[in-house]
Structures are given as C-alpha cells and as structure tokens.
Amino acid sequence: MSERHNPKTCKPCSELRHPANVHVRTALRDALPGPRKGGEDA
Numbered sequence: 001m002s003e004r005h006n007p008k009t010c011k012p013c014s015e016l017r018h019p020a021n022v023h024v025r026t027a028l029r030d031a032l033p034g035p036r037k038g039g040e041d042a
Contacts, residue, residue: 007013 005013
C-alpha cells in the first residue's frame with residue numbers, strides 16, 4: 001500500500017466516502033490491524 005492514489009477519483013474509495021456508507025468504512029477501519037484508530041490518512 002505504498003503507492004498513492006486519489007480517493008476522490010478511486011471508485012471504491014468514493015463510494016465508501018458516501019455518507020450512506022460511513023458504517024461500512026467504520027467497519028473496514030476497525031477490521032484493519034494497526035495502532036491508528038480513527039481519523040483519515042492525510
């Protein structure tokens with residue numbers, strides 16, 4: 001996941017960013033391992 005992409009033009013990302021899918025994004029974030037909880041990568 002070192003390569004960067006544009007979340008606004010990436011179809012899966014733009015769909016997940018939709019308010020109706022916020023619960024899906026939260027579930028995916030909680031399912032990912034790592035020390036970072038909450039917030040989005042800058």
